[in-house]
Amino acid sequence: MLTSESLKRIDREIAKYPADQKQSAVMAALAIAQEEQGWLSSEAIEFVANYLGMAPIAAYEVATFYNMYDLKPVGKYKVSVCTNLPCMLTGGVDAGEYLKKKLGIGYNETTPDGLITLKEGECMGACGDAPVMIVNNRRMCSWMNPEQIDKLLAELK
Amino acid sequence: MAILGAINPMLSVGLDGDNAWRLADYVKRGGYRALRRILEGKIPQGDVINEVKKSVLRGRGGAGFPTGLKWSFMPRSFPGDKYVVCNSDEGEPGTFKDRDILRYNPHSVIEGMTIAAYAMGAARGYNYIHGEVWEIYERFEEALDEARAAGFLGAELLGSGFSFDLFAHHGYGAYICGEETALLESIEGKKGQPRFKPPFPASFGLYGKPTTINNTETFASIPYIINIGGEAYLEAGKPNNGGTKLFSVSGHVNRPGNYEVPLGTPFATLLEMAGGMRGGRKLKGCIPGGSSAPVVPAATMMDCTMDYDSISKAGSMLGSGAVIVMDETTCMVRALERLSYFYYEESCGQCTPCREGTSWLYKVLHRIENGQGRADDLDLLASVTTNIMGRTICALGDAASMPVQSFIKHFRDEFAYHIEHKKCLVPVDVQRAGSGFFTA
Numbered sequence: 001m002l003t004s005e006s007l008k009r010i011d012r013e014i015a016k017y018p019a020d021q022k023q024s025a026v027m028a029a030l031a032i033a034q035e036e037q038g039w040l041s042s043e044a045i046e047f048v049a050n051y052l053g054m055a056p057i058a059a060y061e062v063a064t065f066y067n068m069y070d071l072k073p074v075g076k077y078k079v080s081v082c083t084n085l086p087c088m089l090t091g092g093v094d095a096g097e098y099l100k101k102k103l104g105i106g107y108n109e110t111t112p113d114g115l116i117t118l119k120e121g122e123c124m125g126a127c128g129d130a131p132v133m134i135v136n137n138r139r140m141c142s143w144m145n146p147e148q149i150d151k152l153l154a155e156l157k
Numbered sequence: 158m159a160i161l162g163a164i165n166p167m168l169s170v171g172l173d174g175d176n177a178w179r180l181a182d183y184v185k186r187g188g189y190r191a192l193r194r195i196l197e198g199k200i201p202q203g204d205v206i207n208e209v210k211k212s213v214l215r216g217r218g219g220a221g222f223p224t225g226l227k228w229s230f231m232p233r234s235f236p237g238d239k240y241v242v243c244n245s246d247e248g249e250p251g252t253f254k255d256r257d258i259l260r261y262n263p264h265s266v267i268e269g270m271t272i273a274a275y276a277m278g279a280a281r282g283y284n285y286i287h288g289e290v291w292e293i294y295e296r297f298e299e300a301l302d303e304a305r306a307a308g309f310l311g312a313e314l315l316g317s318g319f320s321f322d323l324f325a326h327h328g329y330g331a332y333i334c335g336e337e338t339a340l341l342e343s344i345e346g347k348k349g350q351p352r353f354k355p356p357f358p359a360s361f362g363l364y365g366k367p368t369t370i371n372n373t374e375t376f377a378s379i380p381y382i383i384n385i386g387g388e389a390y391l392e393a394g395k396p397n398n399g400g401t402k403l404f405s406v407s408g409h410v411n412r413p414g415n416y417e418v419p420l421g422t423p424f425a426t427l428l429e430m431a432g433g434m435r436g437g438r439k440l441k442g443c444i445p446g447g448s449s450a451p452v453v454p455a456a457t458m459m460d461c462t463m464d465y466d467s468i469s470k471a472g473s474m475l476g477s478g479a480v481i482v483m484d485e486t487t488c489m490v491r492a493l494e495r496l497s498y499f500y501y502e503e504s505c506g507q508c509t510p511c512r513e514g515t516s517w518l519y520k521v522l523h524r525i526e527n528g529q530g531r532a533d534d535l536d537l538l539a540s541v542t543t544n545i546m547g548r549t550i551c552a553l554g555d556a557a558s559m560p561v562q563s564f565i566k567h568f569r570d571e572f573a574y575h576i577e578h579k580k581c582l583v584p585v586d587v588q589r590a591g592s593g594f595f596t597a
Contacts, residue, residue: 016283016324018238021364023346027329031288054346065348065505068288068330084250085448085495086407086481091594098594122332122499123250123448124289127407127479128414131594137329138291145594 001047006036010051023054026062030069031137039070067122068137075110077156080121081133087123090130095144096120102153116156164393164401165381167268168374169417171261178296180303183264189309191383192268195275196317202233205276209379211387213399218244218335218372219447219476221465230359232367233278240368241274243284243376244340245293248332250448250499251479254403255373257415259286259293262377263300267323269376271309272383274321277369281322284373285340288328297325332503336551337370339505350507351551372477374403394420398464406431408482409438409591420464427463427480435593438484442567446476448496449556451563452489472563486591488583489568490575493560494522500557511554514545518561525572528579535565535572 002010013028029048034040040063049059063069070078081096096107099118103111110117126132129142133152141152166186171177183189195205210225231239243266247255259266270282286294301323304310312320326344328334334343338352341363362368378400382390391399398420404427407413411432418427424443434440440455445463451473453461461467468475483492501519506512518541521534531537542558549555565572574582581588590596 016326018281018364021345024326024344026346027343028327031327031329052346058347061348062346066288066329066331083495084499085492086251086479088492088495089408089481089483089487089592090413091592094589094592094594121289122330122502123248123252125247125253125256125287126290127251127253127481128405129253130407130413134289137288140290140292 001044002033002036006032007051010048014052022052023058026052026054026059027066030059030063034069034137038076039073075115075117077115078117078119078136079133079152079156080119080124080137082121082124082126082131084123084127086127087130087132091145092131095131095133095149098146098149102149116153164417164419165378167262167265167381168258168377168401168403169262169415171257176261178261178263178300180264180300180307183262187384188264188380189268191380192271192275192309193315195272195383196315196319199317202276202278205272205383208387209276209382212382212390213387213394213397214375214378214382214390215399215465216372217374217378217402217478219249219449219474221475224371224375227359227369227371228273228277230357231277231279231369232360233276235278235367238281238364238366239277239279240363240366241270241277241279241282242337242340242344242363242368242370243270243282243373244335244337244370245284245286245373246328246335246340247287247373247477248289248335249477249479250496251405251407251444251481252447252477253405253407254415254478256287256290256293258373258377258403259290259297263297264304265377265380266297266373267300267304267310269379270323271314271321272379273369273371273376274323275319279369280320281324283324283326283344283363285326285328285334285344288330291327294325294327301325331505332499333505333551333553336553339551340370341368348505350505351553353550395464398466402463402478404463404478404480406480406482409435409484409487410482411435418463421462421467424458424461424463424480428482431482434482434484435591436484438486438591440482441485441487442483442489444473444479444481444483444560445471446474447479448481448499449552449559450474450476451559452567453563454567484591486583486587488581488588489564489571490522490526490581491588493564494519494526496560497522497557500553504553504557508549508554510545510548511557514541514554515557517541518557522561525575526581528575530572530576530579532576534576535569538565 013025017024049056334349339349343349
């Protein structure tokens with residue numbers, strides 16, 4: 001189900017916790033599975049649960065509770081825009097609207113070519129850099145004015 | 158550097174973008190000296206805790222609980238596993254200081270946690286890092302590797318009999334995990350739903366073992382306190398409000414960012430450090446302690462000093478030190494609607510008053526903002542908040558209610574205008590100009 005590289009990474013996470021607490025690695029393991037496969041299918045969640053020796057439903061609870069897990073396929077790039085108050089005051093909502101217009105899609109939609117999924121995010125803890133957005137849960141983009149957004153879109157191919 | 162208010166060399170160095178986060182740089186500016194002194198001098202655990210008590214360091218995550226007192230609750234002489242946990246799950250809107258501490262001074266957190274572990278007799282620790290700041294998580298892992306290689310973490314630290322290891326755990330998008338017992342559930346690999354207290358974590362924490370959880374900035378302040386002494390640290394702030402604090406200033410200011418100032422510094426000074434109001438516009442209101450803190454109108458705010466007691470007297474709370482500045486282009490109804498959406502989205506769903514109440518708050522505010530407000534909506538909102546507050550396991554319900562109560566209290570006319578005229582007192586194009594997005 002997962003590559004040996006991913007399994008090796010999961011093993012490294014397991015080693016951080018007491019030997020009888022493998023379940024503690026479930027958040028990291030699900031993140032690693034999602035990184036490899038693009039999203040979390042029920043099969044992937046079940047695989048992770050079995051690998052960690054926990055009930056599949058318990059892993060599913062985790063996958064549905066935390067909002068950075070994607071339980072449906074998303075575009076090659078997932079762009080999450082923070083529109084929370086501090087960002088809003090400095091253009092976060094406008095940045096989201098600008099992206100919607102540029103991409104021709106709304107929040108929680110994917111461009112027809114499957115390239116970009118747009119999400120409205122919650123506070124990313126970077127309010128001083130507003131407007132901020134995160135690409136694929138990993139890359140934080142700061143001070144996203146129209147010019148910066150255009151540059152980012154040109155880069156996401 | 159002075160302009161950024163760097164006072165504590167272990168906390169604020171690098172806030173200007175100086176990328177000196179590595180172990181060698183940290184040691185050069187006095188890093189790991191405090192830990193070395195404690196371990197090599199075999200200073201008794203109780204003395205370390207007393208020094209922290211003397212400093213009157215209060216928890217920097219939001220609650221402001223005295224750190225030394227918290228540490229003294231741990232059954233440090235009992236045998237068995239004990240844990241120290243760092244709460245870096247920084248997701249309170251407006252707060253972004255822990256990200257900078259971990260980005261520029263990860264070793265101050267490692268040193269602070271190691272000293273804490275020594276004082277409380279813990280052999281293992283975790284730092285729970287907000288999932289959205291992935292680069293910070295990766296950097297912290299790198300810093301841990303450096304510390305292990307140099308003998309500051311692991312078995313028999315610096316040849317003493319004390320062993321401690323520390324690991325990073327990342328979140329994946331849940332505000333509630335900033336609540337300490339939800340955070341523990343999350344480390345255990347479960348949904349982050351808060352636990353009933355008591356039992357408190359000091360007796361039943363991670364994996365059911367005694368655990369102390371402190372905020373990133375709290376731990377990062379420890380080495381400096383040990384170095385200069387508890388009393389000197391206290392004197393840097395003001396009575397009952399020891400030391401210096403990082404304030405995250407966001408919103409309508411010219412230079413948003415983190416500023417370290419002594420507690421008790423006038424708000425006006427902090428505002429000036431942040432470059433003053435954007436476009437020279439007038440201050441309308443300020444949320445002085447993160448989104449959960451009650452909003453304070455401009456005139457009152459300008460008279461405040463930045464410390465726990467002064468902000469509390471102004472009817473709000475210092476919280477995490479996140480200062481959200483709003484100028485006259487802000488529509489208070491829209492601002493509150495957005496905050497209410499956040500709490501509705503982030504309620505963990507465990508307690509009915511919060512799960513249902515946050516949804517009502519958002520829906521009613523949404524209809525007011527969209528011209529469908531009803532005459533009795535403000536009373537309805539007030540009644541929903543009183544039915545949430547005090548009836549939930551954790552503080553998220555209160556956190557969702559306090560902004561609603563304070564916004565309506567201080568800006569009632571604006572809400573009434575919205576309901577009556579079905580539009581905003583602040584024209585939409587004025588609001589847009591205020592954000593500066595298209596003119597930046």
